[in-house]
Amino acid sequence: MKAIRYHQVGGPEVLRLEEVPEPVAAPGEVRIRVHAAGVNFADTERRRGLYDAKVPLPRILGSEAAGVVESVGPGVDAAWLGRRVVALAARSYAERVTVQEQELLVLPERVSFEEGAGLLVQGLTAWHLIHTMSHLSAGQSVLIHAAAGGVGLLAVQLAKAVGARVIGTVSTEAKARLARELGADEVLLYGESDVAERVRALTGGRGVELVLDSVGASTWKSSLDSLAVFGHLVSYGSASGAPPPVDVESLYEKSLKVSAYWLRTNHPPELQRHAREALRAELAEGRLRVRPGLVLDLAEAAEAHRQLEGRSTVGKVVLRVP
Numbered sequence: 405m406k407a408i409r410y411h412q413v414g415g416p417e418v419l420r421l422e423e424v425p426e427p428v429a430a431p432g433e434v435r436i437r438v439h440a441a442g443v444n445f446a447d448t449e450r451r452r453g454l455y456d457a458k459v460p461l462p463r464i465l466g467s468e469a470a471g472v473v474e475s476v477g478p479g480v481d482a483a484w485l486g487r488r489v490v491a492l493a494a495r496s497y498a499e500r501v502t503v504q505e506q507e508l509l510v511l512p513e514r515v516s517f518e519e520g521a522g523l524l525v526q527g528l529t530a531w532h533l534i535h536t537m538s539h540l541s542a543g544q545s546v547l548i549h550a551a552a553g554g555v556g557l558l559a560v561q562l563a564k565a566v567g568a569r570v571i572g573t574v575s576t577e578a579k580a581r582l583a584r585e586l587g588a589d590e591v592l593l594y595g596e597s598d599v600a601e602r603v604r605a606l607t608g609g610r611g612v613e614l615v616l617d618s619v620g621a622s623t624w625k626s627s628l629d630s631l632a633v634f635g636h637l638v639s640y641g642s643a644s645g646a647p648p649p650v651d652v653e654s655l656y657e658k659s660l661k662v663s664a665y666w667l668r669t670n671h672p673p674e675l676q677r678h679a680r681e682a683l684r685a686e687l688a689e690g691r692l693r694v695r696p697g698l699v700l701d702l703a704e705a706a707e708a709h710r711q712l713e714g715r716s717t718v719g720k721v722v723l724r725v726p
């Protein structure tokens with residue numbers, strides 16, 4: 405089968421379309437014929453050697469897939485055969501991938517493979533940021549950086565769904581339009597003005613109860629300065645570089661909380677099942693929209709990475725697997 409592999413870490417050019425052996429479903433696993441593979445910022449970091457740096461190379465890239473179950477391993481219910489599914493799946497930049505049966509989520513009928521490929525990594529992250537990490541509630545305000553990105557657009561929608569007021573930051577006017585279209589109440593362009601000052605002005609001088617920061621180095625100070633008393637900053641990425649170490653002394657004045665979220669933390673299985681089902685229901689009923697802003701063929705994975713790292717993408721980046 406065809407797959408995108410890298411033999412050494414580096415720029416997007418290290419990604420190669422190669423012929424590799426098809427995986428075989430082991431006991432408890434199914435094999436999915438991949439129709440769409442989600443591209444995530446973390447994939448670009450893996451490729452650069454900044455994340456998961458110890459994995460042996462060559463390696464097939466990827467972290468999630470949407471497709472059809474085409475074979476089942478020993479001990480797996482044959483009723484899965486032919487079902488349209490999505491799953492968190494390492495090595496999904498490929499025509500076929502194997503995953504554990506319990507990882508499967510049935511794709512709702514009216515949802516395309518491209519949309520499905522954008523649901524799990526970014527959707528679960530956004531869901532846990534809003535519901536597990538912070539318990540955001542109606543009437544509170546949240547500042548979401550990179551609000552038109554994959555996680556960002558989903559977090560905007562989930563925050564609006566609980567009745568919060570959403571202030572987003574983005575780098576371009578086109579991204580601001582999309583974030584507003586999906587529910588953001590206010591969208592600020594970084595660099596246009598002092599973000600924390602604008603946030604305070606928009607919240608009657610109070611600041612926001614929650615900041616979701618995936619940008620890191622370049623947004624860290626404005627994130628802390630935007631918080632209301634007893635406010636909470638959740639760090640979950642470092643697209644612009646790692647944030648500085650937290651100076652606990654500096655948190656006393658406003659009694660602030662700083663925390664970190666990682667999707668690969670060992671979540672209680674019940675919680676993860678609940679989050680996945682909640683996301684599926686929101687998507688099936690049209691309350692949550694995944695926006696595949698860039699869809700390219702598997703062979704164009706390097707170009708997908710170039711655009712994602714170049715900050716030119718909005719919403720989800722997807723590789724179509726013909």
Ligand SMILES: NC(=O)c1ccc[n+]([C@@H]2O[C@H](COP(=O)([O-])OP(=O)(O)OC[C@H]3O[C@@H](n4cnc5c(N)ncnc54)[C@H](OP(=O)(O)O)[C@@H]3O)[C@@H](O)[C@H]2O)c1
Pocket residue numbers: 443444445446525526529550551552553554555556573574575576579618619640641642643644645665666667668712713714715716717718719
């Ligand atoms: N902790 C976890 O478990 C977890 C899970 C999933 C994702 N993440 C993190 O969440 C973030 C979003 O992931 P995603 O896949 O949805 O990507 P994305 O948001 O679609 O793309 C990254 C966005 O970050 C912003 N950005 C700001 N400074 C940047 C820089 N120097 N270089 C590149 N981008 C920059 C850009 O938006 P603007 O142009 O609007 O600034 C860019 O579009 C990433 O940092 C990722 O690592 C973490």
